[in-house]
Amino acid sequence: MSWQRIRxxxxxxxxxLWRSPNRWFDIAFWPLMDxxxxxxxxxxxxxxxxxxxxxxxxxxxxxxxxxxxxxTQIALNTGFMEETWSRNLLNIMVTPVTELEYVAGVGMFGxxxxxxxxxxxxxxxxxxxxxxxxxxxxxxxxxxxVLVVAGWSIAFLVIGLMLRFGQSAEILAWGLNxxxxxxxxxxxxxxxxxxxLQPIARLLPTTHAFAALRVVxxxxxxxxxxxxxxxxxxxxxxxxxxxxCVHMLRVFRRRGFVTRFS
Amino acid sequence: MAPERGDGAWDxxxxxxxxxxxxxxxxxxxxxxxxxxxxxxxxxxxAGERVGLLGPNGAGKTTTLLMLLGAVTPDGGTITIAGHRLxxxxxxxxxxxxxxxxxxxxxxxxxxxxxxxxxxxxYGVRDEKAAVAEGLxxxxxxxxxxxxxxxxxxxxxxxxxxxxxxxxxxxxxxxxEPTASLDPDVAQRVRAGxxxxxxxxxxxxxxxxxxxxxxxxLAERVVFLVAGRVIADGSPAVIAQRFGHDDLEAVFVHLAGxxxxxxxxxxxxxxxxxx
Numbered sequence: 001m002s003w004q005r006i007r008x009x010x011x012x013x014x015x016x017l018w019r020s021p022n023r024w025f026d027i028a029f030w031p032l033m034d035x036x037x038x039x040x041x042x043x044x045x046x047x048x049x050x051x052x053x054x055x056x057x058x059x060x061x062x063x064x065x066x067x068x069x070x071x072t073q074i075a076l077n078t079g080f081m082e083e084t085w086s087r088n089l090l091n092i093m094v095t096p097v098t099e100l101e102y103v104a105g106v107g108m109f110g111x112x113x114x115x116x117x118x119x120x121x122x123x124x125x126x127x128x129x130x131x132x133x134x135x136x137x138x139x140x141x142x143x144x145x146v147l148v149v150a151g152w153s154i155a156f157l158v159i160g161l162m163l164r165f166g167q168s169a170e171i172l173a174w175g176l177n178x179x180x181x182x183x184x185x186x187x188x189x190x191x192x193x194x195x196x197l198q199p200i201a202r203l204l205p206t207t208h209a210f211a212a213l214r215v216v217x218x219x220x221x222x223x224x225x226x227x228x229x230x231x232x233x234x235x236x237x238x239x240x241x242x243x244x245c246v247h248m249l250r251v252f253r254r255r256g257f258v259t260r261f262s
Numbered sequence: 263m264a265p266e267r268g269d270g271a272w273d274x275x276x277x278x279x280x281x282x283x284x285x286x287x288x289x290x291x292x293x294x295x296x297x298x299x300x301x302x303x304x305x306x307x308x309a310g311e312r313v314g315l316l317g318p319n320g321a322g323k324t325t326t327l328l329m330l331l332g333a334v335t336p337d338g339g340t341i342t343i344a345g346h347r348l349x350x351x352x353x354x355x356x357x358x359x360x361x362x363x364x365x366x367x368x369x370x371x372x373x374x375x376x377x378x379x380x381x382x383x384x385y386g387v388r389d390e391k392a393a394v395a396e397g398l399x400x401x402x403x404x405x406x407x408x409x410x411x412x413x414x415x416x417x418x419x420x421x422x423x424x425x426x427x428x429x430x431x432x433x434x435x436x437x438x439e440p441t442a443s444l445d446p447d448v449a450q451r452v453r454a455g456x457x458x459x460x461x462x463x464x465x466x467x468x469x470x471x472x473x474x475x476x477x478x479x480l481a482e483r484v485v486f487l488v489a490g491r492v493i494a495d496g497s498p499a500v501i502a503q504r505f506g507h508d509d510l511e512a513v514f515v516h517l518a519g520x521x522x523x524x525x526x527x528x529x530x531x532x533x534x535x536x537x
Binding site: 002004005007008009011012015016019020083085086087088090091092093094095096097098250253254255256258259262 | 292294324325328331332333334335349353354356357359361363365366367368369370371372376379380381383384385386426
């Protein structure tokens with residue numbers, strides 16, 4: 001591992017973010033819109049039935065923590081896609097940078113983007129709705145870590161699919177996290193899902209992470225068992241996704257798919 | 263009479279060097295589905311040697327180059343660069359290789375100085391700024407340093423692409439169609455810069471081109487591919503002479519048009535299956 005090469009990958013993507021106003025949508029515009037949308041909905045629900053638990057805290061905490069997963073995933077995916085959009089993949093592949101170094105660099109820059117998006121989300125939630133997600137306390141840290149790992153899993157799965165099927169698979173970078181959002185009970189217990197989907201939802205580590213979040217929001221201690229389940233599930237998911245991606249990279253090299261991107 | 267290589271391909275006028283090859287690819291094979299794109303190709307480039315890889319469209323040049331660069335995995339054969347075997351030591355091998363292609367763009371949204379700095383970093387250059395300044399100066403494009411890459415003309419982009427490929431002073435420079443679609447004066451600057459680099463730094467060169475005059479200017483030796491096989495390996499002048507033509511262009515036109523090989527080639531070009 002070369003720290004210089006990892007740092008260089010971070011610098012390359014920092015240049016792109018700095019020069020591309022459209023890239024700020026992911027870390028500023030969408031977080032702002034999500035807080036407005038879900039915060040307003042929560043305020044309305046609370047005004048209709050003040051005793052309801054499905055008010056502003058549930059919705060805002062849900063969307064803020066969902067963004068941990070989304071930002072982690074989309075940063076890794078757009079980092080890879082940037083090289084395909086600018087037809088730079090071959091240029092990168094013929095340098096000494098290794099796959100691990102490249103992923104580490106994009107992942108580090110993704111962490112920076114996650115912090116920037118987190119600032120947007122937190123400030124907007126406080127400013128518009130007086131909700132401070134930090135008031136939930138340190139319990140957010142382990143839940144957030146599970147969501148980061150889940151975000152990486154989705155990202156590796158999508159990169160693997162893009163290596164195999166080309167740019168037509170790009171849509172999954174945005175599509176898959178909506179599937180996860182719908183099935184993971186980000187805002188509500190999965191008991192509210194159609195019965196046929198509930199077993200699938202239970203298999204997702206994100207479901208247990210968001211369930212743990214609601215337990216904490218209700219004023220109870222962090223449910224260790226549920227969080228452990230989420231952690232194990234997310235680590236297993238990451239292992240499977242990385243394995244899939246590595247296999248697809250072998251197929252990519254064996255079948256000469258680099259010419260699709262150059 | 264020119265010596266013949268062990269695999270039967272013509273080895274005209276090649277002088278064996280005691281120096282270890284910077285690139286040694288042996289019996290490369292690559293198929294895509296039922297199509298055999300590369301069929302037992304040997305490419306050896308010695309330190310400081312300038313070699314042209316030629317052939318008509320579909321001959322397997324680009325596939326061969328991509329395998330030599332580690333971007334495509336061969337079905338068979340071995341590749342060693344500067345003593346490092348691919349694919350296991352790809353990263354170490356690539357530290358000794360620079361690659362530029364006329365068809366490859368530079369990353370958008372970056373200034374020339376920035377993109378060169380990024381590639382210097384990826385190649386592990388210690389003093390990135392000095393390497394970038396020296397590279398730009400060498401190819402006389404220092405005035406482009408603060409231009410955005412997407413604002414460059416194709417000639418400027420090619421020159422910057424070559425600067426990018428030599429920032430780390432590679433032992434082997436691989437150029438794929440370096441002057442395709444360039445004006446003659448710009449193409450001449452590219453050739454002069456490459457020759458200057460090779461003579462001063464002792465950099466070996468492997469170049470593909472459809473401009474046979476360019477190949478005669480750049481390459482001391484030519485590896486000629488047809489249908490994924492090496493059919494000739496030797497100096498441009500001797501190859502032209504053996505085909506009964508005055509220059510490489512006439513040989514190329516002859517082969518691309520399905521022309522026959524000299525009698526002593528018949529057993530090579532007509533043979534089926536892997537060798």
